[in-house]
Amino acid sequence: MKYRSTSLEGVMILTPATFSDHRGQFRECFRKAEFELHCGHYPLVQDNLSRSVGGTLRGLHYQRSRPQGKLVQVISGIIFDVAVDIRPGSSTYGQWMGCILDADSGELIWIPPGFAHGFYVMSEMADVFYKCTDYYQPGDEHCMRWDSPSLAINWPLSDKYPLSLSDKDRQAAEFVIMA
DSSP, X not given: OEEEEOSSTTOEEEEOOEEEXXXXXXXXXXXXXXXXXXXXXXXXXXXXXXXXXXXXXXXXXXXXXXOOOEEEEEEESEEEEEEXXXXXXXXXXXXXXXXXXXXXXXXXXXXXXXXEEEEEEXXXXXXXXXXXXXXXXXXXXXXXXXXXXXXOOOOXXXXXXXXXXOHHHHTOBOOOOOO
């Protein structure tokens, strides 16, 4: 596995080695000791799987009291994945980064606790699998607008798939950068 830093402090791109032959492929997607060496000691306590149709935009979601770190991978399809640093005092507070994740490359993104997270489905369908550092707390879930002007995220929206948002995401608050 190769680990690559991003423009956001703590966010990493993980590239697993893929072994192919006439039968198909094999790749190791997670090894605890190696992950901890490069990303830190985090308990990964909950696994989630999200299936979404093309054009779906989920996010930007976060938890305040018990923030979740997420190790995200796509097991079918293609997404544009986004992390926004909302850690007060962080050198990258209020900044975002995005990357394309797809099942063929097998790349993963590690988003530590203290970030808002979202993704946009760029293929007909996508299955997104992610490990979390804390349990989902419905009463602690918050959402910021995916198109907040203060963030100016450059989402690769496509005319091929109409944009689809949940009511919660459509009604989310603007992100305001605090000085």
